[in-house]
Structures are given as C-alpha cells and as structure tokens.
Amino acid sequence: MTFVTLLDYAAVLVFALTGALVASRAQLDIVGFAFISCLTAVGGGTVRDLVLNREEVFWVADPNHILLAAGAAVVVFFTAHLVESRLRLLIWLDSFALAVAVSAGTGVAMALDKPAVIVVLMGMATGSMGGLMRDVVVGEVPLVLKQGELYITCAMSGAIVAVAASSFGLASGLALVLCAMVCWGLRAGSIAFGWHLPVYKSRPPRQ
C-alpha cells in the first residue's frame, strides 16, 4: 500500500465520521447515516478522479473504502449520544479530515505530474468537496463558507507548501506530511484561537 493510498483511507474514515455526525443532527436512520457518510467520505476524491480522468475512481478500484465509511457510520449511530458536544466533535474531526484529504488529493495530482496550479486545486477540491456535498445535501451552512474562519485557506496553504517543498527536492511523502501539518495547524488555530483573514464587509447586501 502506497502512502497516498493510506492517506485516502484515513481521509475516508474521518470524513465518514463527520458525515455520520451530520446525519445524527438531521436524525436519520442507520442507512441514512451510511449514505451521508459515504457521500462525504468519497465525494472529494471522486471529483478529483473524474476531473483528472483517472482510469478508475479510487473507491471503484477498491471498494474497501465504502465498507470502511459504512462501518464508521454504524459505529457513530450507536455511540454519538456518548459525546458531550457533537457539533464540537464534528468540527474538530472535520479539521483532521480536511488535512488528510488535502494531502491525499495533492499526492495523487503530484504523482500524475500535473502543473503546480492543478496540484494545488486538486488538493483543495479533494479536501473540500466531500464536506461541501455533505452540508449542501443536509441543508446546513457549508463549513467551507463559514464566515470569519479559515477553511479553504488552510487547504490552499497546505497544498502550496507541499508543491513548494517537493520542488525544492523534499521526498514526496515528507512533502505530504508537511502539507497535512500546515493545513491542520491553520485550521486548528482558526477554531481554537479565532485566526482569520479580513472578510469583505464594506457593505452587506441590500436584499
């Protein structure tokens, strides 16, 4: 198993947990949990694989990803009530999923020797699209657009760091670890300490 495959598995697992937590907030049944978990878990990587026109979408090539995501959903269905704050857990798990998925997406695009812009975008898309689908389908405000928080910025920064490090000769595995660390560090700082970029607010919309 290559390092990028491992990253894909890890991203699937953690995103599946966030999907199941969102399903618990929407009070779905156990199959609904599995459905949202799978959508969240493989959504970003599916967009990546389709856009990059890979031979096979990663979870069609290896259906264990789906079984992992569905298994995670079942565990959350029976244990989510044990958690003090599901929303807090959701946000923190999502930060790990983001970091790992950005690395996975960046790694796949780097391995295909795509130009830097595309590598960065594939990292961003893999990291954000699964969570975006999760939130849009369930009707929550997408985390990626939450005002006054760093989110897509973390994804972009991590992917840029990986591309830069790799172009300076760092081994690709190390570059991806660095990517995940930068991405997660920024996101964690934003959640814990309110780090953010200035938002556009000269004037709110009139309607």
Place this chain on the structure above:
Amino acid sequence: MTFVTLLDYAAVLVFALTGALVASRAQLDIVGFAFISCLTAVGGGTVRDLVLNREEVFWVADPNHILLAAGAAVVVFFTAHLVESRLRLLIWLDSFALAVAVSAGTGVAMALDKPAVIVVLMGMATGSMGGLMRDVVVGEVPLVLKQGELYITCAMSGAIVAVAASSFGLASGLALVLCAMVCWGLRAGSIAFGWHLPVYKSRPPRQ
C-alpha cells in the same frame, strides 16, 4: 433494445414526471419544467456512468432519453392542474422511478462485472442522485433524507437482493425485476403504512 436499456427509458420517463411536478410547485415556466425534468431524469444515471467510466454517458449515446424527458415535462405543464394532490402524485411517482432506476443502475454495474459492493452502490446512486439533485436545486428537503421514511434503505435492499439472486444463478433480467419489486414494495409500505427504521434521536442538535 436490451432489458437494461428499457429500464433506463422507464426510469427517465417517471423521474421526468416527478421533476415536472416539482417544477410546478416552484411555478416555473415550460422551459424550466423541461430543465428540471431532464436534470432529474438523467442525473442519477449520469453519476453512475461517470463513476464507472463508461465509454459514453447513456443519454449522449442516445439522445432520445432527453426528448422523452422534455416531452414528459410538457405534458405535465398542461395537465398538472387536473390532479387533486400534486404532492401525493409526486411521492408515488417518485417511488416507481426509484425502483426502476435502482434496477437500471444495478443492471449496468452487473453487466460490467463490478464487485458486489460497487453494484449495490451504483444501484443506490442511480436511484437516488437524480431526485437528490432535483430537490437540492429547487430548495426542497430531499425526499431521500425525509425523516422517519424508508428511501435509500429501499434502494439498498433492492440492489442487494438482485446481487444475491444473481449469485444464486437467477437470470439477470429476473434478478432486476426482483430488485424493482423489493425496492418498490418497501417504499410503498413506508408511504402507505409508515414502515420505517428507528431514527437517531437520543438528542437533537443543540443549535
């Protein structure tokens, strides 16, 4: 025309009718009806064909699917006012569309000799994604996530039955008929008699 092609046509027609009914609830014009009908009718199968990386998406290979969906939209535009309860008709038509589309998706994936997990998922995706796009675009709560009803469970059960029946040697056409019957039977039971799985409700979200 193969049996799976026939199923694709039938699913397109019935999903198109549901799309037009949703458009009537949103009070769109006749081209808006056709747009939502086409999106609903081919959305699920398009996701299936892209993910399976088929040579051509089914309605690009045969544009009659689009003409059928647009024609259905026109008929609904001029006749929907004759119906006592459009919502009730919508929900029942959607149940038939779900059953037929799950069979069509399952059939395509079985014909490509995909592993069982992928076959089941393709059945679920073909059955649910068109309706999901319809509801998300128009801003209604997705039927697939309606609390306390069986929906995606019906899709999964039908697809699993088809895979099992086929692995026990049943001819694939019969397995697909069985799939549609199980899927529709469960969905109809849920609509008519309130069949459902226990939902997660130990605690609603705090915010």
Place this chain on the structure above:
Amino acid sequence: MTFVTLLDYAAVLVFALTGALVASRAQLDIVGFAFISCLTAVGGGTVRDLVLNREEVFWVADPNHILLAAGAAVVVFFTAHLVESRLRLLIWLDSFALAVAVSAGTGVAMALDKPAVIVVLMGMATGSMGGLMRDVVVGEVPLVLKQGELYITCAMSGAIVAVAASSFGLASGLALVLCAMVCWGLRAGSIAFGWHLPVYKSRPPRQ
C-alpha cells in the same frame, strides 16, 4: 488560439466576476472569493467536458483559466465597494457570462460532431451549471430558477439558433456569435423589460 478557446476564457472571466460578487454578498474572505469564483467559472465547462468524455477537462489542460478566475476574484475583493448596486451588476454580468458560456459549450459539442439535441444541451449545461453551483453552494435562490424571468430559455434559444444556422451552412464562428447575441438579447430583454413566458400557476403547492 481557436475561437472556442477564446469563448471559454471570456466565459471564465465573466463568471468569475459574478462568483466574486456573490462571495461579497456572503462576506467571505479573499480566498473564499477565489474559491467561489473558480467554482462558478469552471463549473459549467467541467460538467460539459466530463459528460462528453473529453480527453482532458479544459482547465486541467490549460490552468491559465484558474489563474484568470482567481485574479478576477482578487480585483472584485478590493473594488466591489465602489459599485452602487452589486446585485444589479451581478445580474447583468451573469447575463454576459451566460451568453458567452452557452456559445462555448455549443461550440465544443459542435466540434465533436454530436447530434443536435446533445449540442443544444451542452450549450445549456455549460451556460447554467456554473451559476447553479454558485447559487446552491452559497444558499441563494438559483438565478436559473428565478420565477417569471427568462434564463434557461435564453440558453436554449441561443444554442438552437447556432445549430440551425450551422446546418444552413453558416461558418461555425459566426453561428456561435449569433448564438451569444440571441441568448444575451433575450436575457437582457427579460431583465430590462420583464420579458417572460407564462409560468405554471394554476395552483400553488398546498404545503
């Protein structure tokens, strides 16, 4: 650079501006602006390229599209406050983007010798999907579904005119210019003078 490539660039630029204006209404930060701009700018063409199974998605083949969209987002971030009515500007820019993107989509599908129905649909999809994703992700009512306005009708009319003109022997470049003019003319008439088709309104939904 072919004429269709030029149309793709123009559509990317103008759609990116509309994405940034929507981001300003949602008060995102500068990276959020770029994210929504890129999604809007390349969303429609990406759907087209995936469905047509082209060798490479247009912006993966040429990442300058992405840099252009991100640059447009940055400009809007720093200048949107200078505009009297961002909503009005957004709607008018969107009308240009629609016209150009419909031409681009139609042109690509004509060059691939697809049947007329598919050419028209690819024009419609390229023109509408980017704006649809923009509006769904940010949670605004999609412009494409705004009641009592022509929108998807303009896209369809433009694409049909291009196909008809081309089948009567008009050079494909001229047919695409005609397509954009018809599409924009109808949309502008709808915005400025309230042109519309009769909407379905015999009865609003009961719930």
